[in-house]
Amino acid sequence: MTTPKVAVLVSHAGSNLRALHAASRRPGAGFEIALVVSNNSTSSGLAFARDHGIAARHLSGRTHPVPEDLDEAMRTAFAEREVGLVVTAGFLRKLGPRTLQDFAGRVVNIHPSLLPRHGGHGMFGDAVHRAVLAAGDQVSGASVHHVTAEYDEGAVIARREVPVLADDTVDSLAARVLAVEHDLLPAVVRQWAARTARSQGHERS
Numbered sequence: 247m248t249t250p251k252v253a254v255l256v257s258h259a260g261s262n263l264r265a266l267h268a269a270s271r272r273p274g275a276g277f278e279i280a281l282v283v284s285n286n287s288t289s290s291g292l293a294f295a296r297d298h299g300i301a302a303r304h305l306s307g308r309t310h311p312v313p314e315d316l317d318e319a320m321r322t323a324f325a326e327r328e329v330g331l332v333v334t335a336g337f338l339r340k341l342g343p344r345t346l347q348d349f350a351g352r353v354v355n356i357h358p359s360l361l362p363r364h365g366g367h368g369m370f371g372d373a374v375h376r377a378v379l380a381a382g383d384q385v386s387g388a389s390v391h392h393v394t395a396e397y398d399e400g401a402v403i404a405r406r407e408v409p410v411l412a413d414d415t416v417d418s419l420a421a422r423v424l425a426v427e428h429d430l431l432p433a434v435v436r437q438w439a440a441r442t443a444r445s446q447g448h449e450r451s
Contacts, residue, residue, distance in 0.1 A: 317342025
């Protein structure tokens, strides 16, 4: 039985990539990070992948100016590494339609709010936490959801709440949410890997 393989897509620091990598190295994790893709050739996420012996690719409008070609390059990269699940973790670009079709139900994203609140175009990073504080929300958190053609509109798979404190700043709230992201996302990926392994076992029986 082959270990279920994951591709992680990042644009910048890749803190969730690091959390997933650490989780993948623990006994019984059940999954392998087979590929890291970034639309930013200088991202520290790509550097982290290379430093840890993970296949790493820069794929963007610079490498493939025609959107259809970029879509095909993504599909090809995933196929070459036998990827079963695509995780977008701070990846600030949409995936192409053919990639989404081929991986329907197998692309997930981590978002720093309790979707459907504070999602959509432009809602990433500090913008999300500013919106939470401006709305006077008493709870926030992180959501893992299926990726569709529109930002943050796919069905939510799992979420984790954190309190919003009276004296919170954007930075303090962001740190609290990021801590639960680093636990929630690996848990979701482990669950996917376990289901995939069971399915592979049934197929061979």
